[in-house]
Amino acid sequence: MEIDFQNVRQLMINGIPHMAAVGLELISMDESGIVGMVPHRPEFVGDPDTGVVHGGIVTVLLDSLSGMCIVPALNEMMVVATLDLRIDYLKPAAPRQDIFARAHCYKTTRNIAFTRGVAYQSDIDDPIAHATGSFMLTRPEKTEAARAGSA
């Protein structure tokens, strides 16, 4: 599905409070994947002895991009909900550096999308974390019908 990158970028920054709160920026987006970044901020530190960022920031970045990379991989607009996300921390993040990530959707079925992603700092081939996710896909009219039915 074709998407307007600038539009998505604006929607995300203005419309999703937690992405705005961490300063998440979208760098590029197409069928082959999505790249984004969270800037370093002192309040994101998880280990005050080393200045290394908390894993939660990496999780927020990878979860966001893994969910968003599915949209261009679909033929129609679907609601995407995370089923599970596994994150492997491959090496310690360098302190006081921005964190980048790239995610792509490698398989979709009628109901489920499967994603992979990596988080990195200076080199995408030397990532700090790897993520695999699975997401449930629902047609928007179905969720509306369900809501009407339950109301």
Added chain:
Amino acid sequence: MSDGMSIAEGISAARKSGDLRPLVEAVPYFRWLGLRIDRQGEELITVMPFQDMLIGNPMLPALHGGITGAFLESAALISLIGAMATPKLPKTINITIEYLRPGRAMDSYATGIVTKQGRRVANVRAYAWQQDREKLIATASAHFLMADANSA
């Protein structure tokens, strides 16, 4: 405030008093999320008070899935630190987060159970809920590298 407090000081102070507040105070990310720790008997419950900035889906509204994962990782780590003997910070090896229900725009609670604590690696399961403890919003399973294994 406690800027400059090392994590070891935070953990030691927390253990000495039985109050884990110094640990939360020592970690900037925990302070940013406004995490609190409630000790209920042997159990440590981590509380994430609702803030607008935690929203990931303004339509529902629902918490951002990433923040639910971050919260579970934090609660797993806090429960592990509460259960272990050294004042060093374990490092997350990996975590799998399973999402069961949307997190609503309200306070969230989580606790971790140390399923296995070995010399080098600990396995922790964590559970998160909101109003009703029977209705979990998400669970996680995580492995942590114990800090002592680093120097060994």
